[in-house]
Each structure stands twice: as C-alpha cells, then as structure tokens.
Amino acid sequence: MSHSAQGFIPVAPDLIEELQAIVGYDQVITTEAEVETLSKDCYWYSPVLKNRLEGRRASAAVKVGSVTELKGVLAFAYGNDLPVTLRGGATGNYGQCIPLCGGLVIDITGLDRITSIEAGVATVEPGVRVINLERAARAQGWEMRCLPSTWVKSTVSGFISGGSAGIGSITWGGLREPGTIKRLTLLTLESAPREIVLEEAETLKAFHAYGTNGVIVELQLRLAPARRWDQLVITGREWAAVTAFATRVAYDDSIPKRLASLLEPSFGESFRPLRKWLPEGHAFIWLEVDQGCAAAVVAEARAKGLNVPLVIPHSDPKRQPMLMEYGWNHSTLWMLKSHPNHTYLQLGMGANFAEQAARLKARFPGQIHLHFEFVRGRAPSGEFGLVIPVLIPVVKFVDEDHLRGVIAFARELGIASNNPHTCYLEGTPDDRVFASQLALKHTADPKGLLNPGKLKGGAINSFIAQNFPEFLYA
Numbered sequence: 414m415s416h417s418a419q420g421f422i423p424v425a426p427d428l429i430e431e432l433q434a435i436v437g438y439d440q441v442i443t444t445e446a447e448v449e450t451l452s453k454d455c456y457w458y459s460p461v462l463k464n465r466l467e468g469r470r471a472s473a474a475v476k477v478g479s480v481t482e483l484k485g486v487l488a489f490a491y492g493n494d495l496p497v498t499l500r501g502g503a504t505g506n507y508g509q510c511i512p513l514c515g516g517l518v519i520d521i522t523g524l525d526r527i528t529s530i531e532a533g534v535a536t537v538e539p540g541v542r543v544i545n546l547e548r549a550a551r552a553q554g555w556e557m558r559c560l561p562s563t564w565v566k567s568t569v570s571g572f573i574s575g576g577s578a579g580i581g582s583i584t585w586g587g588l589r590e591p592g593t594i595k596r597l598t599l600l601t602l603e604s605a606p607r608e609i610v611l612e613e614a615e616t617l618k619a620f621h622a623y624g625t626n627g628v629i630v631e632l633q634l635r636l637a638p639a640r641r642w643d644q645l646v647i648t649g650r651e652w653a654a655v656t657a658f659a660t661r662v663a664y665d666d667s668i669p670k671r672l673a674s675l676l677e678p679s680f681g682e683s684f685r686p687l688r689k690w691l692p693e694g695h696a697f698i699w700l701e702v703d704q705g706c707a708a709a710v711v712a713e714a715r716a717k718g719l720n721v722p723l724v725i726p727h728s729d730p731k732r733q734p735m736l737m738e739y740g741w742n743h744s745t746l747w748m749l750k751s752h753p754n755h756t757y758l759q760l761g762m763g764a765n766f767a768e769q770a771a772r773l774k775a776r777f778p779g780q781i782h783l784h785f786e787f788v789r790g791r792a793p794s795g796e797f798g799l800v801i802p803v804l805i806p807v808v809k810f811v812d813e814d815h816l817r818g819v820i821a822f823a824r825e826l827g828i829a830s831n832n833p834h835t836c837y838l839e840g841t842p843d844d845r846v847f848a849s850q851l852a853l854k855h856t857a858d859p860k861g862l863l864n865p866g867k868l869k870g871g872a873i874n875s876f877i878a879q880n881f882p883e884f885l886y887a
C-alpha cells in the first residue's frame with residue numbers, strides 16, 4: 414500500500430473501474446470538489462476540529478443503492494486495503510464521518526426503506542431519514558422515543574452511530590437507555606462480509622461507535638405511543654423566575670413532555686424567525702407538552718408573572734416554527750451565525766445547576782451564554798429516572814488553552830464534561846462498554862480499516878499503527 418503526497422490512501426484508477434462495475438458508473442464520485450464535500454460533516458462547529466480536520470478527505474466516494482452493493486464495496490475495500498468511512502446525513506459535529514486517512518467514503522442514504530412498523534417496533538434500513546421514520550410512525554399511532562434536532566437531514570444509522578440524545582430524552586433518556594435500540598444488524602469488513610446481529614443490551618457494542626466496528630445495515634427501534642404535542646414559548650425578564658418555572662415543569666412527571674429547553678436572553682436576537690415573540694431582555698423556555706396539559710401549564714406560567722407569547726397547537730405533520738429546531742444543538746447553530754469566534758460545550762450539571770452555571774459565568778464574564786436541555790438519566794445509584802439539566806453553552810473561543818481552562822473550571826465545580834472538540838472515541842480503563850466496542854472491532858474489522866483512527870484502541874487499530882502512527886497519539 415502506498416500513500417499519496419498528502420499522506421492519504423489513494424484509490425488507483427483501475428480500482429475505480431472495479432468499483433463502477435459493482436455500483437454503476439454514476440455512483441462512484443472522484444471529482445475533487447464533490448469528494449471534498451462528501452468527506453465533510455458539521456465538524457466546523459468546533460474551531461479546534463476545523464483546524465485539525467480541514468485537510469482530511471477521502472480519495473473517492475461511493476453511493477450504494479442496495480445491501481448487495483454495499484457488501485460488494487466492503488469486500489472490495491478489504492481486498493484492496495482501503496479505509497472505509499460511512500456517511501449518512503453528515504450532520505455529526507465531531508468530525509465523525511471525516512476520513513482521516515483517505516480511502517473510500519460510502520454514502521448509505523440510498524438504503525432508505527422502512528421495512529415495517531409493527532407493535533411499537535420500527536425495522537428500517539440505515540439510510541432512512543429520521544423525519545421520514547417519525548412521520549411514518551405517527552401515521553400508525555407511534556412516534557420515536559428520541560430524535561435529534563437535525564431530524565430533517567439525519568439518517569437513523571447516523572443518529573445511532575454518532576448521536577446521543579434529543580427531543581424525547583426528557584421522558585425516555587438518551588439512546589443508550591436499555592430498550593430503545595432493540596436490534597442492530599451489522600456487516601463486517603472482510604473478504605466475504607458477514608452479518609453480526611446484536612440484540613438489546615448487546616447493541617451498546619455498536620452504539621455511538623462512529624462506524625468503526627461494523628456497518629449497520631438494519632435497525633430495530635422501539636417506539637412510543639404517539640401523543641399530540643403543543644409547543645409553548647414562555648418568557649420572563651427575571652432569569653431566576655424563568656429558571657424556577659422551567660425546572661418545575663421539567664421535574665414534574667405528571668406533565669408528559671418531549672422538550673424542555675431554557676435559554677438566556679442573549680440567544681433571542683439570533684433566533685430570527687422567532688424574534689417577534691421574544692421580548693428583548695427576556696429569558697425563555699421552549700416546551701413541547703401533551704395537549705391535555707398545555708392549558709394548565711400556560712395558566713400557571715401566567716399566574717407566576719411570566720409571558721406566554723406563543724402557543725403552537727399540535728399538527729400532523731408539524732409545521733414551522735418548530736421549537737425543536739431552536740433547541741439542542743440548533744440553538745448553537747443559530748448563535749454561531751451571529752456570533753463568530755464562538756463555539757460550544759456539553760456539560761452535565763448537578764441538581765444545583767443554576768448556582769454552578771452562575772459561577773461559571775462569573776469566572777468568564779461575557780463569554781458564556783447559557784442554554785439548558787432537561788433530560789432523564791441515571792442517579793449515581795444507577796437507577797433510571799433522574800432529571801438532569803444538560804448545559805450546552807455557547808462559549809467565546811479564544812484558543813484551545815482557554816477552552817481547556819473553561820472545561821477544567823467546570824470540572825472543579827463538579828460539572829461533567831463531554832468534550833465536543835475531539836473526533837476520537839476513547840474509554841476509561843474500567844469502561845466495559847468501550848472494551849466491548851474494541852472487542853467487536855477485532856471481530857468485525859480485522860484489518861482496522863473502518864473509520865481508522867477514530868477508536869483509540871492502541872494495538873488493535875492495526876491499519877493506523879502501520880500507516881499513520883501519529884494518529885495513535887494525537
């Protein structure tokens with residue numbers, strides 16, 4: 414195997430012809446500009462990753478239209494020692510689907526069949542867009558337990574392989590909670606790709622693995638009975654009062670809800686389509702609550718002196734504006750458009766989250782904009798059900814050291830940090846899930862060609878060790 418001048422694994426011209434024979438002439442992309450586009454995701458969310466990954470791209474991209482074609486491409490890649498990076502909607506913001514070492518990008522969006530929705534379980538191909546699954550489920554009286562705010566572009570396998578939580582997590586928790594992912598079927602990267610079927614808790618081996626330890630070709634997800642969700646915008650001038658109300662609703666299990674977001678006034682200017690409902694200087698809450706409870710929540714907010722400038726009654730399909738597209742990482746997206754030189758963090762807060770956040774702001778004055786999402790997670794005892802405020806602050810980007818300083822100070826305050834400025838997956842020495850992900854990689858990817866470099870598994874990542882040792886220590 415030889416590297417190109419840029420240090421990538423190239424795909425030789427005669428190999429391109431072989432690929433065309435597998436998937437068809439038009440499904441193999443080699444023009445530089447197109448390959449560049451198909452090699453990138455939303456990594457630019459992080460100035461750190463933007464800097465590190467900008468020059469990285471595949472040598473060619475392939476669009477597959479059937480599992481048979483996919484198997485053919487995987488066998489071809491194995492036979493020719495080509496790295497393989499899978500691509501869904503490319504909305505991942507950790508550079509998950511940016512190839513570090515060239516080779517092939519395989520676009521799986523052509524595998525977009527919803528096989529069945531039966532008894533609360535959806536069986537789908539990997540490239541189904543989340544919005545299409547949600548709509549198909551709702552048509553049959555079900556809805557997804559959890560979906561990302563990028564539901565329009567994201568694919569189901571991209572969400573499972575690259576995402577973690579979203580709309581619905583206030584009730585069902587993150588994707589890793591037992592039961593939500595029922596079954597995953599993966600293909601190995603071998604001369605004759607085999608199927609590996611993971612059921613229930615075993616699916617964690619391939620969950621959030623960035624396509625490093627198998628290629629998902631079928632998913633079974635458990636659904637929830639569909640509800641009619643009213644969307645409410647609640648605002649107030651007093652941060653403490655708005656925070657108290659958001660907390661009250663978030664922690665009240667008698668109010669079925671899908672979204673509970675709390676944002677500081679500084680976000681208001683950036684949410685252009687919503688601006689007319691967001692009085693200047695007001696903090697605000699997005700809620701999606703069951704229609705049966707909406708009137709009571711509105712009345713209680715008003716009784717507490719808060720404003721309710723917008724109530725959007727449920728409709729199927731959902732129409733604009735959709736508050737979910739101003740929550741989760743979409744809030745960050747809107748802010749980044751109007752706040753250059755800013756970025757974001759992902760912080761797991763304690764029950765004293767308001768105090769923790771105030772101390773963080775005081776330590777970095779004018780540099781932190783607060784945005785909380787309330788999700789259901791696990792108590793230290795392991796029991797599921799605790800409501801946890803997750804802080805997704807927009808943070809002024811000074812340089813990497815400064816960002817590390819913000820994270821270090823947050824940790825001093827007892828805040829957990831999930832660093833979004835790295836494209837690497839790595840566990841702790843006693844992390845059993847991570848160990849099982851590495852073990853699956855051994856079995857499913859003997860040459861270490863699947864998204865090489867992303868799963869930091871030392872010696873097991875043989876391809877990286879032989880060809881790009883610098884990534885083992887990056």
Ligand SMILES: Cc1cc2nc3c(=O)[nH]c(=O)nc-3n(C[C@H](O)[C@H](O)[C@H](O)COP(=O)(O)OP(=O)(O)OC[C@H]3O[C@@H](n4cnc5c(N)ncnc54)[C@H](O)[C@@H]3O)c2cc1C
Binds near residue numbers: 454741743
């Ligand atoms: C504005 C914005 C908002 C966001 N909001 C959320 C949110 O609410 N919740 C959340 O969790 N994330 C969120 N994200 C991150 C991202 O949108 C999700 O992770 C998303 O669901 C990824 O889906 P995708 O199809 O775009 O995946 P991609 O970006 O295409 O891929 C993600 C990873 O999955 C791998 N992959 C894709 N298909 C397969 C397959 N068949 N087999 C194995 N591996 C595969 C890829 O190689 C890559 O490593 C947000 C991102 C942005 C930019």
